[in-house]
Structures are given as C-alpha cells and as structure tokens.
Amino acid sequence: MTRTMTDELSQHVGETVSLEGWLHKKRLLGGLNFITLRDRRGLAQSLIDNKDELEKLRGLQIGTVLTLTGTVVADERAPGGAELHDVTVEVQVSVTDEPPIEVDKPILHKSENLDTLFEHRVLNLRNINEQKIFKIRASLVQYIRDYLQQNEFVEIDTPKLLAGATEGGAEVFKLDYFGQTATLAQSPQFYKQIMVGVFERVFEIGHSYRAEPSATTRHLTELTMLDIEMGFVKSHQEVMDTVAGMTKAVLTKVYDQHAADLKTLNAPELKLADEVPAFTVAEIHDMYTKATGTDTTQEKDLIPDEERWIAEHARKQLGSDLVYATDFPKEASKFYHKFKEDTVAWADLLFRGLEIATVPLRENNYDKMIEQMTAAGLDVNADGFKYYLQAFKYGLPQHGGCGFGIDRLVQKTIGLGNIKEATLFPRDINRLSP
Amino acid sequence: MTRTMTDELSQHVGETVSLEGWLHKKRLLGGLNFITLRDRRGLAQSLIDNKDELEKLRGLQIGTVLTLTGTVVADERAPGGAELHDVTVEVQVSVTDEPPIEVDKPILHKSENLDTLFEHRVLNLRNINEQKIFKIRASLVQYIRDYLQQNEFVEIDTPKLLAGATEGGAEVFKLDYFGQTATLAQSPQFYKQIMVGVFERVFEIGHSYRAEPSATTRHLTELTMLDIEMGFVKSHQEVMDTVAGMTKAVLTKVYDQHAADLKTLNAPELKLADEVPAFTVAEIHDMYTKATGTDTTQEKDLIPDEERWIAEHARKQLGSDLVYATDFPKEASKFYHKFKEDTVAWADLLFRGLEIATVPLRENNYDKMIEQMTAAGLDVNADGFKYYLQAFKYGLPQHGGCGFGIDRLVQKTIGLGNIKEATLFPRDINRLSP
Numbered sequence: 001m002t003r004t005m006t007d008e009l010s011q012h013v014g015e016t017v018s019l020e021g022w023l024h025k026k027r028l029l030g031g032l033n034f035i036t037l038r039d040r041r042g043l044a045q046s047l048i049d050n051k052d053e054l055e056k057l058r059g060l061q062i063g064t065v066l067t068l069t070g071t072v073v074a075d076e077r078a079p080g081g082a083e084l085h086d087v088t089v090e091v092q093v094s095v096t097d098e099p100p101i102e103v104d105k106p107i108l109h110k111s112e113n114l115d116t117l118f119e120h121r122v123l124n125l126r127n128i129n130e131q132k133i134f135k136i137r138a139s140l141v142q143y144i145r146d147y148l149q150q151n152e153f154v155e156i157d158t159p160k161l162l163a164g165a166t167e168g169g170a171e172v173f174k175l176d177y178f179g180q181t182a183t184l185a186q187s188p189q190f191y192k193q194i195m196v197g198v199f200e201r202v203f204e205i206g207h208s209y210r211a212e213p214s215a216t217t218r219h220l221t222e223l224t225m226l227d228i229e230m231g232f233v234k235s236h237q238e239v240m241d242t243v244a245g246m247t248k249a250v251l252t253k254v255y256d257q258h259a260a261d262l263k264t265l266n267a268p269e270l271k272l273a274d275e276v277p278a279f280t281v282a283e284i285h286d287m288y289t290k291a292t293g294t295d296t297t298q299e300k301d302l303i304p305d306e307e308r309w310i311a312e313h314a315r316k317q318l319g320s321d322l323v324y325a326t327d328f329p330k331e332a333s334k335f336y337h338k339f340k341e342d343t344v345a346w347a348d349l350l351f352r353g354l355e356i357a358t359v360p361l362r363e364n365n366y367d368k369m370i371e372q373m374t375a376a377g378l379d380v381n382a383d384g385f386k387y388y389l390q391a392f393k394y395g396l397p398q399h400g401g402c403g404f405g406i407d408r409l410v411q412k413t414i415g416l417g418n419i420k421e422a423t424l425f426p427r428d429i430n431r432l433s434p
Numbered sequence: 435m436t437r438t439m440t441d442e443l444s445q446h447v448g449e450t451v452s453l454e455g456w457l458h459k460k461r462l463l464g465g466l467n468f469i470t471l472r473d474r475r476g477l478a479q480s481l482i483d484n485k486d487e488l489e490k491l492r493g494l495q496i497g498t499v500l501t502l503t504g505t506v507v508a509d510e511r512a513p514g515g516a517e518l519h520d521v522t523v524e525v526q527v528s529v530t531d532e533p534p535i536e537v538d539k540p541i542l543h544k545s546e547n548l549d550t551l552f553e554h555r556v557l558n559l560r561n562i563n564e565q566k567i568f569k570i571r572a573s574l575v576q577y578i579r580d581y582l583q584q585n586e587f588v589e590i591d592t593p594k595l596l597a598g599a600t601e602g603g604a605e606v607f608k609l610d611y612f613g614q615t616a617t618l619a620q621s622p623q624f625y626k627q628i629m630v631g632v633f634e635r636v637f638e639i640g641h642s643y644r645a646e647p648s649a650t651t652r653h654l655t656e657l658t659m660l661d662i663e664m665g666f667v668k669s670h671q672e673v674m675d676t677v678a679g680m681t682k683a684v685l686t687k688v689y690d691q692h693a694a695d696l697k698t699l700n701a702p703e704l705k706l707a708d709e710v711p712a713f714t715v716a717e718i719h720d721m722y723t724k725a726t727g728t729d730t731t732q733e734k735d736l737i738p739d740e741e742r743w744i745a746e747h748a749r750k751q752l753g754s755d756l757v758y759a760t761d762f763p764k765e766a767s768k769f770y771h772k773f774k775e776d777t778v779a780w781a782d783l784l785f786r787g788l789e790i791a792t793v794p795l796r797e798n799n800y801d802k803m804i805e806q807m808t809a810a811g812l813d814v815n816a817d818g819f820k821y822y823l824q825a826f827k828y829g830l831p832q833h834g835g836c837g838f839g840i841d842r843l844v845q846k847t848i849g850l851g852n853i854k855e856a857t858l859f860p861r862d863i864n865r866l867s868p
Binding site: 003039040061062093095123130137145152154155159174176178191197198200201206209224232383386388390391395397425433434 | 437454456457473474495496497498499526527529531533554555556557559560564565568569571572575576579583586588589590591592593594595596597598607608609610611612614616618625628629631632633634635640641643645647655656658666798799817818820821822824825827828829830831832857858859860861863866867868
C-alpha cells in the first residue's frame, strides 16, 4: 500500500491507509492504548485495540520503526483532526533499549544541562521542537540565497585550506598539508574581495574556523558565515542599506512562513522599523554612560553590555530589533578597512543585542593598501598576500560587504540562550563530537 | 548620473548614460579609438574620439576602473547592438602595470599550461568565458537545491572537524585541536545517516577533505560534495531513481537556461534517455572484455577505461550521457553498505565517462552493523563510532543516498579536461594558493 503521511490523515477519513514512521510515544491505559507515530511531516495518533497487534509492540521502545495500517477516523482531539483505528502493526526495525533521554517531551531544553543535551544530540534532534529550529535555520539560509540571487549576487565556493598569512584577528588552526603547514580559513575575506574583480557582487555561505580558546554563549570554533561583497558602491551607507535590506526581508519572511513554529518556540515578536537606526560608537558610549553611570567613553569597541543596552533602546524607543553601531575608532580597525578622518567606515549590525554582522567599506586603492599593510607590520610579499594584492594592483572598484553569522542569526531569531543550540553538531574548545 | 549596465545600452539609444566597469580591451587605431568596458553583465564598446578624453587613458592598462559617460548610438557591429559615442572618461582606479596574462582573450585556456593559469587565477577569472563556467556552476548548485527542496529534503550543515575514527577509504588530514587530534571530514557520511533519524530526507552541499597524495585530472584535496540521504526507501532502485531523476532534471535545466554559454564553451550536446541505462559491474567486465580483448573479469572495481567505454556505449547505442554501474562486488564494499547475496546494493553513476556519484543502500539494522563493523576489523566502541551507532540502536529505517561530486559535475557538464578548471581556487598535492 502507498505510504500516507501523517499530515494527510484528515483527507482520508473512512479509508484504509498505511503510515510509516517512528514510535514516538506510547500511552497504554489498560483498555485504551494510544501510540503516536512520527514521520517527516509530524505526528499522528493510533488506537491499538486488538490484543495481537498490541502484543507485537511488547518490549519495543521509542524509536522503533513501524508501518501502521488502519482506518482513518475523524477525531478533533487527535493531532491533525484524525487518527487511525483497527490498526495492523508491522515492525520494520525493533528498538529494544530504552532511549537515554525522553525524545517526545514537548518542552525545549532550556532548563537542561547543555552538555547532556549534546551528549544525546543524535536522539535529542528527533524532538519535534528541535526539528523546528533546524527547519527555520534551513529556511533562513534559503531566503538569504533567494534575496541575494535576485539582486545579482553570484554564489561562490572558496577554499578553506590556506597557505600562510591571513587577515589576522582570530587564532587559526594549523595542519600538516603534505609536509607544508596549512591553516583553516577564518573567513573568505581575501577571496570574496578578489571575486569582486570578477563578478562585482558575490556571496558565500560556508564554514569558518576560529581557534579561540574561549567558551562563551556566542562563540563556536567552526561557524557558518554568510560573506557578502559588492563592488561599485558609492558609499558605506549603500553597503549598510544592502545588508539591512536583506536582513529585514529575510526576517519578515521567516516570521511570515514559520509563524506557528516560532510561536511554539517562544520566539520574541519581531519589531522592524522602516530604517535600521544607526548610532556611532562614540554616541553609544555617551548614551550608555549617561544612562548607566558606567563610563565607557574610553573603550575602543562596544562592551557586550552596551550592545545589549543599545539594542534594548532601539527596540523600546525606536521599535527596531536591528540597530547599527557605526564609525568604529581606528584602533579597532584592520588593514583592509577604509579609513575616515578619525574613524573607520565600519559598522556592526546588532540583532536583539548581539552583533550578527560586521559591515565595512574596504580600502580599494593598491598603493594605500600597501601603505596600510606596511603600517600594520605585515609583510606585503608574503605568500598569503601575493595573490590578494594582485586583485588591487589590476583594478578593484570601491567595495564593501559583510561577514554575517548564520548561527547567531538563527540563535537570535528564535531567542535561544546559546549559539550552540542553533547548530546541529556544535564545535567548541571542549566539544569535538558527536 | 545613475549607472546603466552594459546589457541595457540598446534600450537607451539617443540618450546620455554612464557605464561603470573595467577597461577590458583597447583598440587604438589612430583615428578610430575603441575601448571595451566590462561590468557584471558583460561588455560594451565605446568610441573615444576626443583627444583630451583619450589622453586620460594614456598609460592606463587593462583592469583600470572607469566611468564612461556618453551618447548611446545603435550599431549592429557592437556587442549588444549599441555603443557609446562622445564619451567623457572618469578614472575611478588607475592600473599602470600591464597584467601578466591577457584577460580579454576570447578563447579558453585549454592549450595553456594549467599551472600558469592557476598562478594567474585572480586575473584569469576576469575572462568572460571563465565567468561563464562559474555562473553555470552556481546555477547547477541552485537547481540541485531547488529540486531537493521541492522533494522535501532538508538542507543540513554538519561539522568538518571530527574526533577520531571515520568511515575509512581516503587518507585524512589531521590537525591539533586544543591538544587533541582532530581530522577533517572526508564526507558527512555519519551525520547524514544520523539525520535520516530526524528529517528522513536530508542533503548537504559542503566541503570534503581527502589527503590523497595523487595528482590526477579528477582529484582534489578539498572538494565540494552534494550528500543526499533518504529514509523509508523500499529498494535500492528507489534511491537510484531519485538520484537519476534529480541529475536529469538539473542537466536539462542548465542546458535550457545556459544554452548560449554552453555553446560558447563548446560543451557537448546533452543526451538523456527516459531511463538511465544500468549494467552490473560483472556485465560491464564481460562487455568490455569482449569488445576490447582486455580481460577485466577479475577486477573488483571498474578500471577507468571501462568507465569511458561503458559511457561511450551508453551515449552511442542508448542515447544517454548517464549510465549506472551496479552490484559492486563485496570486496569493494564498506561496512555500512547493504550486502546482497554475492554483491553490494551499491551503484556508481557515470556521466560522460566519469563517476560523479556513488549511490548505495545502507545497512540499517543495528546488530548487522555491529557484525559488519567487527568483521571489517573496526572498534565499535571507538569515540568516532559511538554517536553514529546510537542512531541505529534507537531506530533507523531502510535508507540510501549518494555522495555526488559537484566539481566533477561542473567539469563534465561543460566538458573541461581537468576537474581543477571547474573549481575557483583548486587544492591539490602541489597547490595551496591562491
């Protein structure tokens, strides 16, 4: 018999159908024995009243793979408004060991210990709510792709195995590459700038590696980044507008398409203003110092509590979950940034209090690049810079872009406490498996 | 003035417009001075007849970034049917060094030395034909995503940094991970099987790493793989049909959408039969031995010349660029394959003579997996297997899928001689940059 999916049951009332899936829950109440089956579309309830059929399930645990054939009966108390009666049970795969965690618990894992959760990640992901998180993640990534493709950005795919010098900033992982030392890319920074010389507008969604020995709620050692770069821009504002426009479009769409799931997951209500509010770092220091009494005016970067504070301000006063911090001081800059008088043409996009993207304009003049790299103490003849600098020497228009954390976007869209909860199999200083 | 794109010129005949882009070609013929400008849409020709404007270009080389403002004149000899006259030149970025390779050559790089090509990859990619290759690549990947999403496959994103034991087969890269040894994933094999227990149908497009010390026309050390896995399949044939259906749909679409580009690149005509022809490995050995006189009947795998031979046979006799080799002998199998009587439920999909995908059915019974792993001499208690085996212990339906080489698909779609030509910045035993 052709397989019917759990969410199609109510279209087949009165018919005999076969469901296939995992035993997700058993409620054996003496006379009334219900089991819940899970398939890729959701859950369905079946009433098993025949003793021989019930006997087939004896000793079998959650996870057992079943075919259930029976008659569809409308029942508004059942999930989806229909359930299966007069059921014949066929066991495809027996599970005889009781799972070490409860897969069918409707609540999320917030109160549990995250280490226990990841130790049992293989089973924990079978939880319906966990699945919602990763379907939302897949949608967010697809909406980003759709948006960028519609705006003539070409998706590129660049190497993560690099020779020698990189852009600096984070610690890098090193490996033996046939006798040479290779590093794992901490970003596709150089490649996306090179590719501006080819396609003008490019993006990549891929892994970046940061050997940071810090265990926080917002860091991973292997992360998924959206990298965007666009050429022929007239101003830093144009880059900021592009990134803000994309982020607003993608969030609006995910809140529209996944409304029910986001509600189940207790995601915050989405607040977006027509314009993403923007404050300079100096302004934020002033506002924060006045509001809290803690003097941050000497800080070069925003401190994490300032990020939370300005986000709260933007949400409450300006109705926006997104806010830009702009004009970072020169001391915080990298050699490839475009410098202004006293600051850098560099903004951070904050979403609900977390920096999700850095959005700078790049220096595109070859001579100035050489000057800025030399000033930064870098060897412009090093192998890692040689090819990168070719792109500038042979003509790159003014360009800018962003490094945008996909894991962080998912975390904050749903309102998860830790970035690791937004990642299927996270990697940090303490965790390399599963 | 708002920027006009090169492909929009013919819509603005008689108007004054501004183009922005790279100086792509100069033809200074005394009285008639033409320059070609390249932007992300293509090329446009401009006639520079004013001496002062011409003077601005003196000493400037290919790659110089320009704004050209002038009047659009219809001319059927110009690319796009229109060109710019009475041009004012504004130099955005000067290039004063002559590029080490000719970027504007209309021919491809087949006759050139590939090492020279990759040494100048940053500039070589600015060649219009190179751009076509990577636009076709981006389209192929997007069509695959579209197809799989429409068939309820969820895109997943799994770690490439692994602890300890893996599925075997290829050499792995090792790195220091905060004092532990980590390996780079040679495939997402374990993770996609684990995820069948979550979403039933999953796919991932990501990097895989193979530390093979071999330099061939079809191997990379960092490759891009499409990995698919689907649960609740009734047979190996169902998996083979899914992979064949996707491949046919994607190829048909790319030949439709990129017809002109594929023609320019001299891609072979696409031949697809209603059914992808399938032959067992034993049959292919027999057919090849009879046809060529070279006895391969004792080989466990297909030899490369057999792959070419059966592909030729399928194309000429059966009108198909795709052909399956099925029923690999047990000696060639891995521990996670589903064994048949004397062979394995494992097929290879060949495209124009190259294996582009392995398409096996998996063993999904926990006890049999333990048995097969033990028989293969593996330690089932090793850290790298522990979590993987949880998925089986707690219920996995029958499933199968494929590992599908994206770089190889692009190579063979276009008809490139070497897999590296299908990769922006390829990695092999000798090349780690650019």
